[in-house]
Amino acid sequence: MITMKRLQLLGRTGFSFMGDVGRATIILYHSLIGKPDWVNGFTRLVQQIYFVGVLSFVIIALSALFIGMVLGLQGYTILNKFGAEHALGQLIALSLVRELGPVVGALLFAGRAGSALTAEIGLMKTTEQLSSMEMMGVDPLRRIIAPRFWAGQISMPVLALIFNCVAILGGYMVGVEWLGVDNGAFWANMQSAVDFHADVVNGIIKSVVFGTVITWIAVFQGIDCQPTAEGIGRSTTKTVVYASLAVLGLDFFLTAVMFGDT
Amino acid sequence: MKPNSDNLVEIRDLHYSRNAHVVFDGVNITVQRGKVTAVMGPSGCGKTTLLRLIGGQLTPDSGSVIVNGEHIPRLSRERLYEVRRQMGMLFQSGALFSDISVFENVAFPLREHTNLPEAMIRDLVLMKLQAVGLRGARELMPSELSGGMARRVALARALALDPSLIMFDEPFTGQDPISMGVLVQLIRLLNDALKMTTIIVSHDVQETVSIADYIYVIADGHVVGEGTPETLMQEGTGWVQQFMQGLPDGPVPFHYPAQDYSNDLWGASR
Numbered sequence: 102m103i104t105m106k107r108l109q110l111l112g113r114t115g116f117s118f119m120g121d122v123g124r125a126t127i128i129l130y131h132s133l134i135g136k137p138d139w140v141n142g143f144t145r146l147v148q149q150i151y152f153v154g155v156l157s158f159v160i161i162a163l164s165a166l167f168i169g170m171v172l173g174l175q176g177y178t179i180l181n182k183f184g185a186e187h188a189l190g191q192l193i194a195l196s197l198v199r200e201l202g203p204v205v206g207a208l209l210f211a212g213r214a215g216s217a218l219t220a221e222i223g224l225m226k227t228t229e230q231l232s233s234m235e236m237m238g239v240d241p242l243r244r245i246i247a248p249r250f251w252a253g254q255i256s257m258p259v260l261a262l263i264f265n266c267v268a269i270l271g272g273y274m275v276g277v278e279w280l281g282v283d284n285g286a287f288w289a290n291m292q293s294a295v296d297f298h299a300d301v302v303n304g305i306i307k308s309v310v311f312g313t314v315i316t317w318i319a320v321f322q323g324i325d326c327q328p329t330a331e332g333i334g335r336s337t338t339k340t341v342v343y344a345s346l347a348v349l350g351l352d353f354f355l356t357a358v359m360f361g362d363t
Numbered sequence: 364m365k366p367n368s369d370n371l372v373e374i375r376d377l378h379y380s381r382n383a384h385v386v387f388d389g390v391n392i393t394v395q396r397g398k399v400t401a402v403m404g405p406s407g408c409g410k411t412t413l414l415r416l417i418g419g420q421l422t423p424d425s426g427s428v429i430v431n432g433e434h435i436p437r438l439s440r441e442r443l444y445e446v447r448r449q450m451g452m453l454f455q456s457g458a459l460f461s462d463i464s465v466f467e468n469v470a471f472p473l474r475e476h477t478n479l480p481e482a483m484i485r486d487l488v489l490m491k492l493q494a495v496g497l498r499g500a501r502e503l504m505p506s507e508l509s510g511g512m513a514r515r516v517a518l519a520r521a522l523a524l525d526p527s528l529i530m531f532d533e534p535f536t537g538q539d540p541i542s543m544g545v546l547v548q549l550i551r552l553l554n555d556a557l558k559m560t561t562i563i564v565s566h567d568v569q570e571t572v573s574i575a576d577y578i579y580v581i582a583d584g585h586v587v588g589e590g591t592p593e594t595l596m597q598e599g600t601g602w603v604q605q606f607m608q609g610l611p612d613g614p615v616p617f618h619y620p621a622q623d624y625s626n627d628l629w630g631a632s633r
Contacts, residue, residue, distance in 0.1 A: 131440070141474075233458035233517075236418050237472045237524075238448035240440075244475075 125321040132246040132320075145248040146255075153214045153249065153316075154256025158263065160213050161206060165264040168205060169271025172196065176272070177280050189282050190291035193272035198295060198304045199360065202265040204352050207311035210257055211344035215319040218249055219340040222323025223333035231324070246320045253319070257312025258305050265304070303359045310351060315344040368432075371396045371528055371560045372417060377426035379409075379416060386412050387423070388584035394528075399554050399561040401575035403568070405606065408581050410564035411455075414530045417562070418452055419443045431527065448476060451521030451529040455536060457513035459505040465492070465516050466501040472523045491519040495549060511542025518549065528560050529553075535567040547574055568607055572596065580606060 176192045222245065225231050231241040269291075276282040295301065319340045326336035372394035379387040386409040394400045402410055415421045416428055419435045428435040433446050459468050469488045473479060479487070492498040495515040505513060514534060521529055534546050551574040554561045565571045571578070572592040580588040580595065580603050588595055588603035596607055605613035621627065 228461070229454045229456055229458035230460055232415075232420065233452065233454055235420060235444075236447055236450060236452040237475070237520075238444045238446075239472070239475045240444055 121321075121325070124325065125317065128242060128246065128321055128324060129250070129317060131240070132242040132250060135243060142248065145244075146251055149248045149252035150256055153218065153252045154260060157210055157213045157256065157260060161209055161260045161264050162267045164205065164209055165202075165267035166271040168201060169193065169197070169268030169273075170275045172201075172268070173272035173275030173280070177276055177282065186276075186280075186282050187286035188290055189272070189276045190287035190289075191294035193276070194269060194291040194295050195300065197265045197268050197272075198300045200352070200356070202261045202268065203304050203307040203311060204348060206261040206264040206308060207257065207315060207348045208345055210253075210260060210312070211315045211319075211348065212341055214253065214256070215315045215340045215344050216337045218253070218316065218319040219323040219326070219337045220333055222246070222249075222320060223326040223328075223336050226324060226326060227328040227330075227333060242324075246324065249320055250316050253316025254309065254312045257315065258308040261304065261308035261311075299359075303355075306359075307352065307355050310355065311348050314347045314351060318344045318347065369395055371431055372562070373427070373429040374413075374417070375427045375429075377416070377428065378424045379412065379421070379426075380424055381412075385584050387426075389426075390581070390584070390586055392579055392586065394560060394562055395577070396560050397554075397558060398576040399551065399563065399574055401571045401578045402562065402564045402581060403566060403571060403578055403606070404581035406566060409584070410566075410581065411532050413581075414452065414532055414562070414564055417530065418447065418450060448472075448524055449527050451524070451526040453514065453517050453521050453529070453531045453534060455533045457505075457510075457517040459508075459513055459517055459520070461505050463504075464501065465497065465503050465505070465508070468505065468516060469501075469520045469523055472520065476524060487523070488519075491522050492516075494522065494553065495519045496545070509542070511538050511545065514538075514542075514546065515549070518546075518553075522553065522557070525557065526559065528562070531561065531563045531565070533565055533567075534563060535565055535570045543570060550574055568609060572607075582606075 172193050173189065176189050177186055180186045180189055180192065222231075225241075225245065231245065234241045234244060273287065277284050277287050322336040322340045322343075326332045370393050372392070374390060374392040377387045377390040377392075378385075390413075392400075392402070392413075402413055404410055412421060416423055417430060417435065419428075419438065422436050430446065431449065433442075435443070435446070438446060459465075460471065463471070466488055469491050470484050473484050473487060477484075489498055489501070492501055495518050497512060497515055497519065500508065500512065500516070505516070508516065531550065534550065535543050538546060547570050550561060550563065553559065563571060563575065572595075575592055578588075578590065578592055578595055579586050582602060588600065590598070595603060602614040604610075611617055
């Protein structure tokens with residue numbers, strides 16, 4: 102009996118999940134397919150890049166600085182035991198460019214920009230702003246969802262690159278300026294170990310994928326939320342939880358595909 | 364079925380249900396051009412749902428919804444958005460865009476659907492705001508407006524594209540007497556001056572009766588009464604009379620169905 106109930110629950114959850122994926126796909130399709138409005142569309146895109154990307158800069162840069170400093174400190178402590186502290190630059194750069202930059206950047210982006218997107222769109226739905234837009238003959242999917250989706254996709258890789266640069270700077274400050282690793286060895290090892298295509302480009306591809314998934318989840322949760330205060334709260338939480346899990350899961354998959362053979 | 368050209372909206376044999384709850388069970392409503400038609404009924408009877416069906420935001424289970432000769436449920440997504448430009452809808456909350464000013468709210472549909480020069484948009488917006496008496500409030504943000512002012516701004520925005528049909532969702536709810544008077548007067552005046560067709564859904568009997576040309580009363584998924592305000596007030600059957608006169612008891616009982624009162628009181632102690 103208990104097994105049957107569990108099976109039923111599993112079935113219901115599965116159907117509900119598939120339904121959500123279907124609706125999210127339809128919403129994305131209607132948002133992105135159609136004749137683009139280049140002039141107004143560009144202005145809205147720039148506005149959204151400001152809200153989604155530029156306003157996330159401070160949290161991304163500060164987090165990156167501290168993460169880079171911790172990496173420098175921990176890396177130096179371990180490498181020093183083997184007399185290999187000159188490889189600190191290589192350690193910091195590879196771990197950041199391949200993993201930490203895209204992944205931690207994406208987690209912060211989901212928390213800062215993803216939740217804000219869901220709350221904003223959810224509130225617009227609750228206060229009937231989206232319905233009134235529909236009744237004015239303006240498609241809210243094209244007008245509201247599309248620019249936010251593109252802005253998220255463009256901002257995420259740029260933020261991940263900024264994260265990498267600032268974190269490397271943090272690692273340099275601790276490793277070279279404070280702990281005394283040789284300046285030349287730090288940069289030269291980094292330069293020789295990091296491959297542009299294999300490491301940097303793959304890292305950028307990762308962050309584009311993460312940016313797409315996070316903004317997709319965020320806009321869908323916003324437009325699909327229950328139009329109540331509690332509904333907005335629940336959807337905002339769902340955005341952060343689902344987006345974070347999706348980023349971590351996809352990171353494993355992408356890492357296996359990109360770096361599995363090496 | 365061929366639509367009648369005198370009628371702007373024709374709803375025939377409309378069936379609509381939501382989560383196994385039947386909202387409309389064979390409703391027929393006709394809205395004549397140039398008239399103010401009211402749809403009345405108790406809270407939760409589906410009045411707002413009716414407006415959403417007319418606007419194509421919901422799709423009926425069966426039956427037809429024809430607006431200006433267009434079968435709304437059968438329209439493609441693109442065509443539906445084009446047809447909506449001929450409709451204005453005033454939501455209960457006003458639904459103003461909270462991040463832009465009063466002026467920009469009214470200018471929004473003009474900017475979206477026309478390529479008019481900025482000077483002309485300004486003139487049009489000021490004319491619409493003047494019509495609702497809020498030209499002086501154009502620089503204010505929606506958060507700085509009272510409820511009545513917000514609805515008047517929303518009305519100006521709904522009028523921006525000179526629609527042939529305008530729909531009001533509970534326009535009088537929660538208004539102070541002055542705002543209420545202003546809205547009542549505006550709805551009638553604008554309908555006649557701009558030669559529009561108006562649909563009001565409301566449960567405020569007095570105000571609605573004072574401006575409507577024709578009234579439909581809906582309850583339990585059916586049209587239970589229709590006619591001119593005078594006819595309904597005088598000749599309506601039991602339920603309609605109770606609703607129109609606001610009587611506390613009648614065909615709709617004061618008490619929610621329950622078991623016998625004395626049994627309920629003494630039953631627990633026995």
